[in-house]
Structure formats: C-alpha cells, structure tokens
Amino acid sequence: MIARNWTLKDWAFPLVVLGGAALLAPLPAVAGSYWMALLVNILMYSVLATAWALFSGPTHYVSLATAAFFGLGAYTMAFLGEKLPLPLVYPAAALIGAVVATVVGLSTLRLSGVYFVIFTFGLAELVRQLVTWGEAKFGGTVGRFVFIDVNQQGIFWMLLGLLALVLLVGYAIQRSRLGWALRAIGEDETVARHSGIDTTVSKVAVFVVSATFMTVVGAVMAPRWTYIDPSIAFNPIISFQVLIMALLGGAARLYGPILGVVPLAILFEILQANFPNSFSILLGLTFLVIVYFVPNGVVGLIDQGRDKIARAVGRRPHPAE
Amino acid sequence: MTTRLTPSRRAVVGGIAATTLAAPYVRAQAGAVKIGFSISKTGPNAGGANVTTLPNYQLWLKETNDAGGLKLPGGQRRMVEFVEYDDRSQSEEAVRNIERLVNQDKVDLLFPPWGTAMNLAVAPSFNRGGFPHLASTFFVERQPELVQRWNNMFLFLDRPSTAITALTDLLATLKDKGLGNTVALASVQDQFGLELVSAARAGIAKAGFQVVMDRQYPPGTQDLAPIISEAVRLKPDMFLAFSYPPDTLALTEQARIGGLNPKVFYTAVGTAFPLYKQRFGANAEGVMGIGGVDVTNPKIRDYIARHNRIVGREPDRWASTTTYSTLEVLSQAIERVGLDKAAIIKDIGANSFETILGTIKFDKNQRVDQWWVGQWQQGEFVALAPTKVGGTKAPVFPKPAWPTA
Known part of the structure; x- marks a missing residue:
C-alpha cells in the first residue's frame, strides 16, 4: 500500500512547495507595508530554520552557528554590494558561505555533543572578532553602509524563492543516499561508520548546504538595515531564535521548522505590539509553556493527533459490525 | 487582528486621561496627536537610550501636555500621546516597529531611536513615509552624503x-x-x-x-x-x-x-x-x-532644573541637551505650520530656532555650530x-x- 503511493508522494511535495510559492508570490500587491514587514520576518526565519534543520534535524548536532553565516552574508553584501552588480553578489555570498562552511566543517565535525554546540557558538564570536579586527586594521572604521536599493517586495520575493529552494534541496537530500546516511549518523554514528558510511563527508556536505542558505539570507537582509556593524550582523539572538523556532516546529520533518516559525513570529509580534515593556518576561513564560506542553514540537502534536484519529477510525468498525 | 487591540485600548485610556487633563484648557481639541517611537529599552543600547533619549521624550511630553497640549498655528492646542515600542537593540525590530507605527498605529509624527546604527536602520522608513527625522544621537563621517539621500533628515551633531x-x-x-x-x-x-x-x-x-x-x-x-x-x-x-x-x-x-x-x-x-x-x-x-x-545661559540652567525635577536626575551635558533641542525645534516648526509633515520639513530646513543650545540654523540639513x-x-x-x-x-x-x- 505504502509502496504504491511512493511515486505519487514523490511529486506531491515539490508540487506543493512550488504551488505554495506561486500562491504567496502576489502577496505584495495586496499586503500593506506593515504586513510585508511581518511576512519578511516570517520568511527570513523560515529559511534559516529550515536550513538549520536540514543539518541538525537528522544528525542531532545542535548548531549555534547560524549567526556566523548570516553575518558573513550581510558583510559580503556590505563589501561587494556597491562594487559588483547586485545579481552577482548573492552567488558570491553563497560561495563564501560554502567555502567557510567547508573549512569549519572539516575541522570541527569530529566534535560531537555539547562540544559541538559550544564550538558553533564560539564560531560566531570568532568570525565577529575577525571581522572587527580586519575592519579596524584595514578599513579604518567598523560600521559599513549598505546603500543598495532593494525594497521590501524585492526582499520578500528573494526570501520566498530561497524558501522554496531550501525545501526542494532538503527534499532531494532526504530522498538520496546522503539522507539515509545522515539519519544513520543521527541514530548511532559509530554504527553508521561501521556500516561503511563516510560520516565526515556526509556531515560536511550537508553542513555546507545548510550554511550556504544561511549566508545568502544574510546577504538578502543586509540592505534593509542600511548600516551594519559586527554586533548587528553577528547577533547571537539570531542563532537562538532559529534554534527555538525549529525545535518548536519539529526538526524531524522538512516542513516542521516552518510550523514553528509562523506561530512564534506572530506571537513575538503580538507581544511586541501589545506589551512592549514586558516582552522578555512574557517570552520566557511562553518558552516554558512550550517546552512543558509541546516537547515534541508541532510536528509531534500532528503525529499524535493523526495516531489518535487512526486509532479512533480503526476502532470504529467493531461496534458497527 | 489582535495586534491592534492594545494600541487602540491605550488610545482610549490616553484619550480619557487627555480629556480629563484638558478639561481646564477648553481650547484643546478632541483627538490627541499621536507620536510614535521605537527605542532600545533592553539590550546593549538600553544604557544610552535611558540616559539620553527617553528621559527627554518624557520630559517634553509632560511639559507639553501640562501646558495644554502641542501648539498649532492659530493658537490651538492638542494633547500629545506616545506610542512606544522596544526594539531590543536589534535593527530588524526597529525597522518593523516603525512600519507598525506608521501603518497600524497611524501616528502623526515619529521620534528617532537612540544611536547611529538604529537611526540608519529606520532612516529609509522615515523617508518613505515623509516623516521629519531629527537625529541627535547620530555621529558619522559620511553625513553630507546622507542628508542628500534623505532630505527629511536633520542632523544635530556634526561629523x-x-x-x-x-x-x-x-x-x-x-x-x-x-x-x-x-x-x-x-x-x-x-x-x-x-x-x-x-x-x-x-x-x-x-x-x-x-x-x-x-x-x-x-x-x-x-x-x-x-x-x-x-x-x-x-x-x-x-x-x-x-x-x-x-x-x-x-x-x-x-x-x-x-x-x-x-x-x-x-x-x-x-x-x-x-x-x-x-x-x-x-x-x-x-x-x-x-x-x-x-x-551661564539661563535657558540651560532652567532645563537642567526641570530635567532634575521631572525625570528625577540630571541630564548629561552633551547628547541630552542636543536631544531636547530637537524637540524644541520640532514644536516650534509645528507651531508655525501645523502637523503637515512636508511643511514641517521645509520649515525646519529654512528657518532658525531658539533652543536651550542657542540659535539653531541648519546648513544643508546639518547643524554646524556646536561645542x-x-x-x-x-x-x-x-x-x-x-x-x-x-x-x-x-x-x-x-x-x-x-x-x-
């Protein structure tokens, strides 16, 4: 039964992604600039969280390096934005992100557990200090202007395109041998290695893909702020927020993180708009509630609900007979 | 959306408060002037914002409303109410707060945030909405280029x-x-x-x-x-x-x-x-x-005394005085031309203003003479x-x- 449905499912996911993107694309025509600002925020975190879960979901390596790559992208835009034609800056950011992620991945993915978490957190700080040092030494100042005319609509479309792309790439990875290898690593890395999987290559490959997307998001977002400095570009809050959103949604499924991003982004907005002076306290309380009541994420809730329905449906025939 | 619930509730409360307060001043008009701002109440920028910017906004609000409201051309007065958000020292939050203030809260005017980076982050939004942007905690070398780009921006600190x-x-x-x-x-x-x-x-x-x-x-x-x-x-x-x-x-x-x-x-x-x-x-x-x-300037002495009395502490002797002068400039322009944003911008660019820092006159939107x-x-x-x-x-x-x- 499942086997027969495979081919249909094969096409269903990419079609849903493309259809969804096509449906959302005309939104700037109807949404006012306040709603656009909210949508840009949701999309930005959707891409980041999905990219995060691409690597961290199957491998269970919790990464706090999101801000490092995001900031790298923002700085690429700041450095090259006025020197290269705009369409070339994004590929340049992707390339830089990929190269840095390869170097970082090769040197660190031998770490695991809490050591990896701490290292990735340190990575953002390391890149930030390097940028500060380089700017002070050679640039003469630390802040950089980003005078690039990309309006909110432009950013919205780019992020929407990136989201569709990251979902499709994620889907392709999941369906490939690489996807199986990652899941094996997540279950038990030693066993995976013994069954002939080159764990380092697999981990680095997906880490690079994930980081590349994060870097491009940074490059897309930078023009919105006109000015960046290391503390804006490498803000650790970005790493934490992505982690929390992805975990709320559920990192086990490709679409899981988005289910976390949307409610949290809307919740942040409501808290921010209505309780601007007690935002942090309410946010903390919300996290407690989430961890306590939704430990497996929204995806977990959906699975639970599905199980229940299935059980209810399964039970029904008996009294009917 | 629920998002709009509290600002409107706040508006109601503010409105009630305003009417009660305004009762002795018969000339105050119904409907307060809404002024919005996004500021770093938390995060690394909070220190600067809380010393320099926020106390002066509060001082100005209290004095303006105690006097019966913001003076408009023809001697009319309207009460002022603030709509304020915390940007948590993040540029993205500042941008979104300004979008919310402009499009959801429909504020009449905006006050700037604290600090160079935040002012730059919100500058395109101020400019798009045609809001006068009187920046006092903003200090970069490329200022002449910026005021060319955004002609609604007035810089109170030189380079x-x-x-x-x-x-x-x-x-x-x-x-x-x-x-x-x-x-x-x-x-x-x-x-x-x-x-x-x-x-x-x-x-x-x-x-x-x-x-x-x-x-x-x-x-x-x-x-x-x-x-x-x-x-x-x-x-x-x-x-x-x-x-x-x-x-x-x-x-x-x-x-x-x-x-x-x-x-x-x-x-x-x-x-x-x-x-x-x-x-x-x-x-x-x-x-x-x-x-x-x-x-020796009696206006400065008076300002320090008022700040002390109303805010409960002394102002600093650089950016606080500058920030307060931005509010004086803005009120004087409004008194002359009303709440039309384009007219305010034109008025500030063309005229000179008497403030606690002496006469302020802009040269291509920049204040040149200062200590x-x-x-x-x-x-x-x-x-x-x-x-x-x-x-x-x-x-x-x-x-x-x-x-x-």
Whole structure:
C-alpha cells in the first residue's frame, strides 16, 4: 500500500512547495507595508530554520552557528554590494558561505555533543572578532553602509524563492543516499561508520548546504538595515531564535521548522505590539509553556493527533459490525 | 487582528486621561496627536537610550501636555500621546516597529531611536513615509552624503572630523602655555572610536604633536589597566581616549590609581555624564571630554532644573541637551505650520530656532555650530571649544594632578 503511493508522494511535495510559492508570490500587491514587514520576518526565519534543520534535524548536532553565516552574508553584501552588480553578489555570498562552511566543517565535525554546540557558538564570536579586527586594521572604521536599493517586495520575493529552494534541496537530500546516511549518523554514528558510511563527508556536505542558505539570507537582509556593524550582523539572538523556532516546529520533518516559525513570529509580534515593556518576561513564560506542553514540537502534536484519529477510525468498525 | 487591540485600548485610556487633563484648557481639541517611537529599552543600547533619549521624550511630553497640549498655528492646542515600542537593540525590530507605527498605529509624527546604527536602520522608513527625522544621537563621517539621500533628515551633531578639529585646534593654542608635544591615544574599537581616532591621528600630525602610544580595545573590555600602565611609563603630555561611558569611567579610575598625570586628560562619551562628577568628585576637575554647555545661559540652567525635577536626575551635558533641542525645534516648526509633515520639513530646513543650545540654523540639513570640547570646572561641565560658537570658557591648564585621596 505504502509502496504504491511512493511515486505519487514523490511529486506531491515539490508540487506543493512550488504551488505554495506561486500562491504567496502576489502577496505584495495586496499586503500593506506593515504586513510585508511581518511576512519578511516570517520568511527570513523560515529559511534559516529550515536550513538549520536540514543539518541538525537528522544528525542531532545542535548548531549555534547560524549567526556566523548570516553575518558573513550581510558583510559580503556590505563589501561587494556597491562594487559588483547586485545579481552577482548573492552567488558570491553563497560561495563564501560554502567555502567557510567547508573549512569549519572539516575541522570541527569530529566534535560531537555539547562540544559541538559550544564550538558553533564560539564560531560566531570568532568570525565577529575577525571581522572587527580586519575592519579596524584595514578599513579604518567598523560600521559599513549598505546603500543598495532593494525594497521590501524585492526582499520578500528573494526570501520566498530561497524558501522554496531550501525545501526542494532538503527534499532531494532526504530522498538520496546522503539522507539515509545522515539519519544513520543521527541514530548511532559509530554504527553508521561501521556500516561503511563516510560520516565526515556526509556531515560536511550537508553542513555546507545548510550554511550556504544561511549566508545568502544574510546577504538578502543586509540592505534593509542600511548600516551594519559586527554586533548587528553577528547577533547571537539570531542563532537562538532559529534554534527555538525549529525545535518548536519539529526538526524531524522538512516542513516542521516552518510550523514553528509562523506561530512564534506572530506571537513575538503580538507581544511586541501589545506589551512592549514586558516582552522578555512574557517570552520566557511562553518558552516554558512550550517546552512543558509541546516537547515534541508541532510536528509531534500532528503525529499524535493523526495516531489518535487512526486509532479512533480503526476502532470504529467493531461496534458497527 | 489582535495586534491592534492594545494600541487602540491605550488610545482610549490616553484619550480619557487627555480629556480629563484638558478639561481646564477648553481650547484643546478632541483627538490627541499621536507620536510614535521605537527605542532600545533592553539590550546593549538600553544604557544610552535611558540616559539620553527617553528621559527627554518624557520630559517634553509632560511639559507639553501640562501646558495644554502641542501648539498649532492659530493658537490651538492638542494633547500629545506616545506610542512606544522596544526594539531590543536589534535593527530588524526597529525597522518593523516603525512600519507598525506608521501603518497600524497611524501616528502623526515619529521620534528617532537612540544611536547611529538604529537611526540608519529606520532612516529609509522615515523617508518613505515623509516623516521629519531629527537625529541627535547620530555621529558619522559620511553625513553630507546622507542628508542628500534623505532630505527629511536633520542632523544635530556634526561629523567626527569636526569634533577632532575643535580638539586639536584647542590643544594647539595650549602649546605656548607649556604643553609639550607627546600624545598617548586610546580608542574603543568600533565605528565611533575608530572614526574619531583616525581623524585624531591626522589632526595631531597637523598640529605638530607626536603620537607615542596608540592603543585600541574592543567594546566592553573590562580591564583597561594595561593601557594606563603603558601611558604611565611613557609620561605623555596629553592622554586622549575616544571611549564609551564604561571605559571612560574605568580609564579615569585607573589613571587616578596609577598616577597618570598628563597636562591634558581627555575621555569621550560619558565624561559629560552627571555620574562622572558623582563618581570622581573633586578628581573630575580639569578633565576634558566630548560635549559641554554654556552654563551661564539661563535657558540651560532652567532645563537642567526641570530635567532634575521631572525625570528625577540630571541630564548629561552633551547628547541630552542636543536631544531636547530637537524637540524644541520640532514644536516650534509645528507651531508655525501645523502637523503637515512636508511643511514641517521645509520649515525646519529654512528657518532658525531658539533652543536651550542657542540659535539653531541648519546648513544643508546639518547643524554646524556646536561645542565639541568640554571640561569639568568646579563641578560644572563647561564648553571650551570651538570658541567661534560663543559661550565658551578658557580651559583649566595644565590639568591639576589627581588629588591624593
């Protein structure tokens, strides 16, 4: 039964992604600039969280390096934005992100557990200090202007395109041998290695893909702020927020993180708009509630609900007979 | 959407409060003027925002409403209410707060956030909505280019290079009075510190001084003793630090303990804070810093007294006074032309304004004449330079050695 449905499912996911993107694309025509600002925020975190879960979901390596790559992208835009034609800056950011992620991945993915978490957190700080040092030494100042005319609509479309792309790439990875290898690593890395999987290559490959997307998001977002400095570009809050959103949604499924991003982004907005002076306290309380009541994420809730329905449906025939 | 619930509830409450308050002033019109702002109430920028910006907004609000409201052309008055959000020191939040203020809360006017980065982040939104942007905590070298890009932006602080020219010119006049020519520099490694120190290197060379030490430290550095120890060893004639409030306090403290006694001791932001005087008392005498006011001006004295009474503490003598002057300029423009944003922008660009800082007149949207070097003299932070602005005092020179306490 499942086997027969495979081919249909094969096409269903990419079609849903493309259809969804096509449906959302005309939104700037109807949404006012306040709603656009909210949508840009949701999309930005959707891409980041999905990219995060691409690597961290199957491998269970919790990464706090999101801000490092995001900031790298923002700085690429700041450095090259006025020197290269705009369409070339994004590929340049992707390339830089990929190269840095390869170097970082090769040197660190031998770490695991809490050591990896701490290292990735340190990575953002390391890149930030390097940028500060380089700017002070050679640039003469630390802040950089980003005078690039990309309006909110432009950013919205780019992020929407990136989201569709990251979902499709994620889907392709999941369906490939690489996807199986990652899941094996997540279950038990030693066993995976013994069954002939080159764990380092697999981990680095997906880490690079994930980081590349994060870097491009940074490059897309930078023009919105006109000015960046290391503390804006490498803000650790970005790493934490992505982690929390992805975990709320559920990192086990490709679409899981988005289910976390949307409610949290809307919740942040409501808290921010209505309780601007007690935002942090309410946010903390919300996290407690989430961890306590939704430990497996929204995806977990959906699975639970599905199980229940299935059980209810399964039970029904008996009294009917 | 639920998002709009509370602002409107707040509007109702504010409205009720406004009507009650306005009852004696029959001329106040129904419907308060809504002024919105996004500011860093939390996060790394909160310190600056809470010393410089927020108290002045509150002071202005209270005074305006106590007087019966904001004066409009023809003598009408309308009460003012604030819609305020916290940007948590994040640029993205600041941008979104401004979008919300403009599109959801439909504010009549916007006040700017605190700090260069935040002002730059929201500048495109201010410009798109045609809002006057009177920035007082904004300090970058590329200002002339910015006001060309955004003609709704008015900059109340001139550029770092101007600040440095005022300082080095002042130091050059002290040469005949026995100031030697060795300089020790320390600077915080961010946009502010770096732009100042690079301007300073050029200015110092031009004045014929010699740099014997040039140290930088990252923002947030806790231990500045090594910098002071090095300076003590080198015995410079001048010690110039382009620092932020925490480092300003730490450097002064270390210099006192280490017995660093140059003829000129200069620290940047924070020197003009009342906190500096409270912390160092008589030790502050002769210390130079960024900012300064004309303490003989009765308007300034009155402002300090009001700030003290209403906010409950003294204002600093640089950015606070500047921030308050932005509000004076804005109210005066509104009194002349009403709440039409384009008319306000035109009015501010064309006219001159009487403020606590004296007459303010913009040259291509930039305020050019202002005090850049101040000094603690008998418990007051007085302006020293540039002298062409007027209201300056002669420097206490050489700086007295730290009293051994």
